[in-house]
Amino acid sequence: MDQESLSWQALEYEHKPKTADWFWILGAIAVLGALLAFYFGNFFFAVFILIAAFAVALHANIPPSLHTYNIREDGLARDNLLFPFRNIKSFSVVKNSLGTLLLLDINRVAFPILTIPLGNVDKDWVRQVFRAKKIPETELEIPLAERLMDVLGF
8 A cells, every 4th residue: 555545445335135024024114104195185195105116125235336435646436426625524433343444524405414434454554645645533423314324224
């Protein structure tokens, strides 16, 4: 590992195989929700619930993508997408049940916290790189949507 750049690969998320019970529970919740929506006269919402549950069921067994991360002189790249250092407001390195994660607070309205799995990358080296770029280290939390997806088994 040189001081100019660092590359590593990590899965998009930890894949958790779903059991038949998981799919039955998803189906029961979807049917119950659709029946309630239909009972209250919201036919379109009932259809939306069923379509959304079907989409979740289809997505449940898709394996996660393998991404290549690269800390370069101008920013952090995920595959071909660059997050320039000038757009990163702050960072945090956290360890939890998902492993060691790099959290970046970036300049964007939707989903401003970017979660990057570090795998076996030296977290102290990552901290040094971001501090050298004058990016403050603050306490950031894993976004609620990601924590919810982890609880649901995604």
